[in-house]
Amino acid sequence: MQNEQTIQPKISVGISNKHVHISKEDLEILFGEGYELTKKVDLVQPGQFASNETITIRGPKGEFENVRILGPVRKESQVEISLTDSFRLGVKAPIKESGDLEVTPGLELVGPNGTVNLEKGTIVALRHIHMSPKQAEVFGVKDKEIVEVETFGERKVILGNVLVRVSEQFELEMHLDTDEANACALKNKDYVVLRKSNN
Amino acid sequence: MQNEQTIQPKISVGISNKHVHISKEDLEILFGEGYELTKKVDLVQPGQFASNETITIRGPKGEFENVRILGPVRKESQVEISLTDSFRLGVKAPIKESGDLEVTPGLELVGPNGTVNLEKGTIVALRHIHMSPKQAEVFGVKDKEIVEVETFGERKVILGNVLVRVSEQFELEMHLDTDEANACALKNKDYVVLRKSNN
Numbered sequence: 001m002q003n004e005q006t007i008q009p010k011i012s013v014g015i016s017n018k019h020v021h022i023s024k025e026d027l028e029i030l031f032g033e034g035y036e037l038t039k040k041v042d043l044v045q046p047g048q049f050a051s052n053e054t055i056t057i058r059g060p061k062g063e064f065e066n067v068r069i070l071g072p073v074r075k076e077s078q079v080e081i082s083l084t085d086s087f088r089l090g091v092k093a094p095i096k097e098s099g100d101l102e103v104t105p106g107l108e109l110v111g112p113n114g115t116v117n118l119e120k121g122t123i124v125a126l127r128h129i130h131m132s133p134k135q136a137e138v139f140g141v142k143d144k145e146i147v148e149v150e151t152f153g154e155r156k157v158i159l160g161n162v163l164v165r166v167s168e169q170f171e172l173e174m175h176l177d178t179d180e181a182n183a184c185a186l187k188n189k190d191y192v193v194l195r196k197s198n199n
Numbered sequence: 200m201q202n203e204q205t206i207q208p209k210i211s212v213g214i215s216n217k218h219v220h221i222s223k224e225d226l227e228i229l230f231g232e233g234y235e236l237t238k239k240v241d242l243v244q245p246g247q248f249a250s251n252e253t254i255t256i257r258g259p260k261g262e263f264e265n266v267r268i269l270g271p272v273r274k275e276s277q278v279e280i281s282l283t284d285s286f287r288l289g290v291k292a293p294i295k296e297s298g299d300l301e302v303t304p305g306l307e308l309v310g311p312n313g314t315v316n317l318e319k320g321t322i323v324a325l326r327h328i329h330m331s332p333k334q335a336e337v338f339g340v341k342d343k344e345i346v347e348v349e350t351f352g353e354r355k356v357i358l359g360n361v362l363v364r365v366s367e368q369f370e371l372e373m374h375l376d377t378d379e380a381n382a383c384a385l386k387n388k389d390y391v392v393l394r395k396s397n398n
Binding site: 084095154158161179185 | 281294355357360384
């Protein structure tokens with residue numbers, strides 16, 4: 001069983017620091033009418049980029065400055081933080097799939113031109129693997145499937161409850177937040193291996 | 200195998216936030232001649248306590264105020280931080296067993312009476328389970344043995360490279376740092392289960 005697993009393709013890790021996805025409407029409140037995000041660097045996922053724009057996110061207990069906005073703009077604004085961040089901000093952010101913003105707390109977003117009081121949209125992202133339909137075929141998994149992932153090194157772990165996300169828009173990559181990456185002593189571009197879940 | 204494991208006694212989790220163990224000599228520099236730690240609350244490990252005393256720890260890139268000293272005093276001062284903390288402080292703290300301070304970076308310790316420039320002693324504690332010799336017998340493990348630990352809940356994982364520490368002075372408890380606890384979504388007093396390691 002162990003051998004069967006380890007011949008699977010390696011999956012590269014991308015570590016998500018706290019970041020914001022922003023709606024066009026909120027972007028204009030924060031940066032001014034007609035403002036558009038400018039690209040700093042492309043991300044691994046096709047079409048996605050880190051922008052040059054950063055804002056302050058403020059909770060009841062604390063705030064973080066210089067939090068990067070990832071582009072392009074989305075339908076709804078969304079703040080992704082780690083559990084460690086959530087304690088400093090003083091918000092009870094649930095662990096959720098990106099885009100699932102029902103019953104999530106808000107935060108104050110502060111930009112150079114104005115402030116947005118988000119009513120909802122703060123989540124701790126559920127750890128997940130992006131892959132294309134072809135890559136999913138190689139792994140023998142489907143969109144939304146829950147799998148396990150094995151990591152290596154001095155803090156090696158087997159992560160349970162890992163969500164598989166399949167789309168033509170995706171490139172093979174596992175996303176972890178900074179708590180998870182540090183708990184596993186993983187760096188960007190380290191690799192992990194997918195295992196089928198037992199339950 | 201799964202069934203065999205889950206009948207083992209549950210182990211309670213204790214989450215270690217960043218903290219300092221202090222030598223008598225350094226305590227007197229920080230708080231004044233003849234100063235002694237005062238107890239705030241007993242810890243689970245017999246004889247160990249959180250003191251009322253806190254200090255600032257300062258690295259090349261940042262600092263943390265109000266870092267608690269755990270008592271009683273030790274032979275050598277030691278600062279235990281998470282990897283997340285290490286990035287903010289700007290120190291390359293290795294993952295090590297408590298007390299193993301060879302080839303570890305120092306930090307500046309700032310107290311109300313003075314400053315100590317620690318030359319070494321900053322570590323990220325290797326995750327570990329404390330237990331008495333009797334408890335070790337029940338688990339069928341020995342001091343220094345490396346085991347795996349299973350956690351439960353929405354961020355369940357199997358942690359590899361967990362150190363077993365056996366002593367008459369110890370009470371059964373697993374110590375994780377805040378990165379590990381948050382990556383596993385564990386709180387103090389949550390339980391985990393020991394598994395024998397495969398390698």
